[in-house]
């Protein structure tokens with residue numbers, strides 16, 4: 001088993017990565033839990049719910065399952081309220097523990113529910129998609145979407161543990177593997193050129209789900225994310241680099257309607273757009289832009305962005321980005337592969353990128 005520790009000012013917690021972790025998750029539930037609320041969706045429940053409930057049955061408290069509707073289109077307050085309705089009806093107190101079993105949508109919503117139920121209770125992340133294992137289950141960003149922007153309503157709230165069972169990836173559709181890989185290659189682009197080159201060399205194993213290559217990608221990704229979050233838990237500085245490709249990606253998700261493109265697909269395409277922008281404003285070589293485009297294509301993500309009713313609409317969507325200050329959009333850029341900076345850009349360069357990248 002690999003263990004990666006996350007150390008933040010608001011607490012320290014382990015990420016356990018191994019085959020078979022679903023059967024061990026009771027060990028990560030705090031011993032003083034008064035009840036467990038297993039938050040998941042019907043598809044994941046059908047695959048893994050019973051196994052997780054069996055694992056949790058060794059504890060002496062009740063386990064209640066709350067099934068939320070599946071999909072990015074349901075990452076909203078109405079789903080969140082279903083968690084609160086169930087918990088308040090059962091009169092769960094502040095020692096109740098939420099267990100989030102699912103992808104990033106479930107993890108972000110269950111985490112947000114934990115952040116605000118009775119002003120904050122503890123929760124455990126049990127990520128079941130590649131994207132959730134390499135990114136969303138770590139670092140404590142929790143949120144729901146708003147029609148006017150991605151993850152606009154949320155809170156920072158760290159889990160008490162992250163339990164990654166690499167076996168659950170066996171049932172994941174291929175499109176979701178591709179989406180998760182976009183966030184994996186992001187770490188190489190922002191932090192480690194050697195890791196980006198490793199992704200290029202191992203792309204067949206990554207896409208083909210070679211277990212040892214995927215496990216390596218998960219472990220390295222968790223280490224990268226733990227390092228950044230440990231340094232800047234609440235995104236007052238360096239953490240913003242984890243947003244590479246997201247100013248474009250979030251505009252695609254909101255502009256097309258949540259759930260049309262997967263988050264990771266939008267981020268993958270956004271990485272290419274960020275590379276094109278970096279080429280124009282901070283000197284990323286043309287050959288490196290090509291490497292980004294080729295790798296995004298090779299992992300199976302889209303390489304051409306949607307038109308979204310024109311540049312004005314694109315720009316208006318991006319102005320809502322959380323990194324914007326006084327109406328000025330800021331982008332994560334790469335002066336070279338393996339290094340990231342965050343800065344506003346020349347509007348002309350941005351328009352050129354939209355013209356180059358959109359259909």
Ligand SMILES: NC(=O)c1ccc[n+]([C@@H]2O[C@H](COP(=O)([O-])OP(=O)(O)OC[C@H]3O[C@@H](n4cnc5c(N)ncnc54)[C@H](O)[C@@H]3O)[C@@H](O)[C@H]2O)c1
Nearest residue numbers: 043103104105106128129131132135136141168171172263
């Ligand atoms: N908090 C963060 O730091 C952070 C980071 C990245 C992404 N996110 C958020 O994560 C969300 C995307 O997460 P996602 O890509 O995991 O999508 P998702 O949660 O929608 O899951 C994708 C699909 O896979 C299904 N599924 C999950 N596990 C499965 C399994 N093992 N086998 C078969 N099917 C399975 C789900 O039911 C769903 O239909 C977005 O909302 C994004 O904003 C958050």
Ligand SMILES: O=C(O)C(=O)C[C@@H](O)[C@H](O)[C@H](O)COP(=O)(O)O
Nearest residue numbers: 135139141150151239242243246322
């Ligand atoms: O953890 C972070 O910080 C990230 O930015 C990771 C991203 O992959 C993730 O999609 C995040 O939810 C985006 O953050 P947001 O603040 O732009 O919503």
Ligand SMILES: [Zn+2]
Nearest residue numbers: 183246263267
């Ligand atoms: Zn993301």
